[in-house]
Amino acid sequence: MSSAQAIKSSAQANRSEGRSSSGRSADKLPTLKTRPLPGTALCMVLVGLAMALGGGGTVNPQTEMVLQVLTALIMIPLFAGSEWQRGLGPVQAPALMLAGLILLIPVFQLIPLPPSLWHSLPGRSVEVQSLALIQADTSWMPLTMAPARTFASLLSMICPVLLLLQVSRLSLRGRNWLCIVVVGVAALSLALGVLQLSRTAGFEWSLYSQFSEGFLVGFQANRNAQADILLAAILATGVLATARLGDGRNHVLTWAGLMMTVLSFLVGLFMTGSRTGIALSSIALLFVGLMLWPMLRKRAAVLYGLAGTIGVVVISGGLLLQLQSVQKVIGRFSLMHEARWDLWADTWYAIGQVWPYGSGIGTIVPMLEAAERLEVVDTTLPVRAHNDWLEWLLEAGLPGAIVLGLILLVVAYLVVTAVISVSKSDASASRRAQVLFAIGFLLIEALHAIVDYPMRSMSLAALAAVAVAMLLNPAAPQRGRQ
Template sequence: MRQALGQFKWPLLFIAAAVLIPVLQLVPMPLDLWKHLPGRSVIAETYILIERDQPPSPLTLTPTATWLSGLSLLPPIAVFLGVLTLSNVERRYLSLLVIAMAVASVFLGLLQLIQGPHSALRFYDITNRTEAVGFFANRNHLAALLYVSALLIGVHLLETLAVARTVHSKRIDANSLALLIGWLTALVIVMAGAMMARSRAGLLLMFIALLGSVSLARADMRLKMLRPGITSAVIGTAIAIPAFLSPLALYRILERFGADSADNLRIPFARNTISAAMAYMPWGSGLGSFVPVYQLFEPTPEMGLTYANHAHNDLLEVWLETGVVGLILVAIVCSWLFRRSLALWNDKAKSGIDLPLRRAAAIALALLLAHSLVDYPLRTTAIATVSAMLAAFLFWPLPDTGWKPRFTAETVSSHKRVACPPPRINVEITL
């Protein structure tokens, strides 16, 4: 236990700080102190207009939304702490589970496109009805799962190559060839899914994920001993797949890079969010308060039939809702990820899938953070829990202490059996 606390001290402290933000935002404050917080004059004036005494108020402007936002942290925290306790083998199985869910999402998205905008397989009322969304409500979130899965598939594909090199130095046997074909097929599926989703950021990040897989191959010491022709053939096939798939969906993809009034709103969203964040410096308006606070700063000409549910830039939204504290935590995460990535890339381990898997997790987290600058994938519970899993991958599991329960099946069977006579029971009956 002491060793676990020492190794995971900093992530546990970070989790405590993240949980403490909504807790402190919900604590009622004395009115004399609360009135000096920036941006609270609107609420104070409202109580004056209705001629009622204002009760002690918390820092957040939306207590219910802040409470729900705090509860939404529980799934990723639970997944992160749970994965920290797993062995390397169990973490590999988890990566396979993510890949399986991504492939299933692609097939579901294909059925959604076939059935059209009113498909019963679209599980949300507010969704992208002309795109494949899989189990999500938003095409961007499906794309996030797919480019993360592409990196994980690349790791397993490279591991298959390395194992084939170890077992058969001069050729690839039938079993390894079947696995290679399987992983390449999975890669084709997730890339086709990204094209069906038509997320512009997702397509760009999928391409970067493929380049990341190539960098994983170049950094793997085991593959450097493999015959260059085999490695080049596999990597070349993986790179050529998008070239063959692109013409099939070229028209639909180019449509997404044309003029789109809804997506062009990201610039005014960002501008208005910055104005709101400056008005609520340095403590923010409270977690979950973006929608009502943004409406206070939205210019009348920009108002329409739709409303901004998020800033489409998580950095700006965190700044608005948590102020300086949130920006500090984001800076800590980015700094830690950069330092951890450098350490993983400088690691010279020559065997095993675990180091490439950690490197892939670091690349995937960097892509998700980059995606968060134009969207909000990490605010989706599914992507948040996958990100928590990837973050836990960056920590080596605790060494096996060798401790076993005192009484197990092995210890019982190893002892000699001793015949024990049944206990004698004396019963006296008095009439």
Template sequence: MRHLTWLAGSASFKQLALLLIATFLMGGSTRPDVMSLIVLRPLSVLIFACGCWTLRHEQWRQAPFLCSMAVATTALLLLHLVPLPPVLWQSLPQRMTIATLDHAAGLGVVWRPLSMAPSLTWNALFALAVPLAVLVHGLQLSHEDLRRLMVLVLVAGAISVLLGFMQMLGDADTGPYLYRLSSRGTAVGLFANRNHQAVFLTTLLPMLAFLTTERDTLARHRGRTLFLLFAAVAVLMVILLLLGSRAGLVCGIFGLLSVAIMVRLRMSGMRERPHWIGTAVIIGFSIVAILIVIAVASGQATSVRHALNSSSSDDLRFLVWPVAWRSALVLLPWGSGIGTYQPVFQMFEPAGMLRSTYSNHAHSDWLEVVMTGGIPGVVLLVAMVAGFGGALRLAWQRRRLSGTALAWTGLVIILLCGIGSFADYPLRAPIMSALFVLACLWVRTGLDRRTLHDSGVPQHQAGSSNDLRA
């Protein structure tokens, strides 16, 4: 019954739960012209303002890295929107093309910002409202409240799976798709893009492993919970095979490994570990593997067929990446401005790549950040990777402590999002950006010394506060 009382909690918990529900319903697309953003973004700004009003000084001081990254990212976007003197912005790479157009249009001397498409950078700035609102409210929540939000995410995942089945069984033109421009004919669920749905489903795997291997749950329903875990993992893996997303398939493999590792670590921490646990894990994952083999052998594994049958010349992203990389080098050191990929890429796009469709993103967020953010964007990426590495090292040192299970869950989700971003842009969907921040909060609270102490861990084993701030 504890999971059914997730609505009980502080005002910050209720506001954050409301925001997450709205985000799952209206934040599955990355396009700036989606009508649902008219509701979602003002709601996010309002909830963000309420969170800033109630956020106490000691709360944001306990998460210096997360707050610093949030401030630095916001500051970078704001700097890209500050109007600059004509002499200054015209000296930047590729800006003379814009100056020539200004002269031809008779605009005269114009002060322009660093961004080559300010309206798109403004859109990127507004898109930060959802993850920032999640952050300021998440910092005010307890360990238990943050853990309960995981149940809400899993419920949304179940709805996305069910909606995906309805989309697969229905007509591609009249099916229950939430967005007009969607990957029609595939089980995109709450999303508009099948790759984003696939990455989202893989993030459910570590959450399922965390909740089903909790000490209280195992003490009461060991066999039932492990059976439900393996059944859910099997369903998710089969859906990933049917989605046709290669990025999702790769993330699914890592997610499947994370489930096995997390189950093993959680079981090893039990004082009275049943002798049949190892056998159950082996049998469970053998069943999952058999289902995957059946899906592949029957020809229904669209992701596998897509990976085997697609050549580099057939996939647009393999044509886009070299052009995007060359343009990124030309636009150094400041980039073209966050969110400006589409019009800027068209300036560098060779005639041989012209077709009826257009490249809306680089299909590699790591590369797109370098292109649009320049060296400051690279610095933010390096800081993010360094922070992840530090948290991973600390979690590994404390892997035997029961309180770090939540941190491991968050780390796996961050890793899956990072892997998915190598060949796509899942974090640009509001749902995934909110989930990413939630994962960061799970890592922080899972490594918190007070959390470990409250979980029954001796305080001298929990490490120093300096380790937590690293």
């Protein structure tokens, strides 16, 4: 290569998106002066729609159906031409592996089986006897006890899986754009929550007919899901602040904005009334602290300022204790009459009835209704086990436990690899923050899943997919403005 060619190649590389002579411009926070490339923009729209429309749950499927249709429409441009793929690199192998593992169980459970096989499955005797009354017991039937419910669950998994694949293709700055979406949509949900609590104009201000009334739920139907949305927003705020502070300058307004934003999300988190969500806020704040610690110049002053802020929050909290809405939230911090213990006992009994093959993804409602003990029957209907890990064992059985173990092993490998990568002295501050975001959010979801069902929310499943994808190495930046 001649010297002229070498100079030309170097200039082209420096003009490429996210490149500079220092190699650090990809760390910069996207601004209104820049715009995302088409592929990045499509991912942003997917994340925003998933957060806004994916929170209905089993009892409010309408918005999730709209989300599934919109997801299919948004994916069309990615297959229509290469122009829409600008901003996206190749799909990474671990993302493909995880996508296949996630979809494996529901697909496997929908495969029709001959009568000689499905008749011998545990828990199917009543079904065999019922079908025999209409001479239909010789039909081929799948492993799942409720094919329609399992198929619906399979469809609901497609949006998070697509996000996992697409986000794995984004560059470092493209993933920062997603954090902007997370913070923005969470802020909108907070504003909607204010209307819900105030009942302005006499409206409930909820997207759903059934939701956690009297609490801040935003775009979600479940207050616990809204709590996790706000925790994700706190972590995403830390990522954006790191990108802003990475140039080494003193950003007083950035620090002030960070404190105000996090404090607003914490207040909203408290008003969700989610006990576990409030407790898990300590993990979110810890990971934000880990993101920002290398950015601090006068650490002692920051610690004093943090102590003062905590003091102000405590004093303000004492004054707010007189509000009825605040007392309502505090009143929830009691284990008296905790219904989860009964749900777990019934779920464990149901697991024994269908082990080792499981009852089918999405069959928790009929299984709990059949297993519910007479002494705990009341006017309410059980819709979830309030423990994602137990619910998965019931619906997926031993095959699901094996697949889940493989998924956890892959994710653990990605975590270790990512931590080693960002621990190097030349590692990007934004990359380190994104890895901490991913680990923090996945840890929060894993712990919350012990007492609730975050992975049954399409919104939270989509954010979990984004978090897993952020563990993968970012795609190489492309030429253009992003």
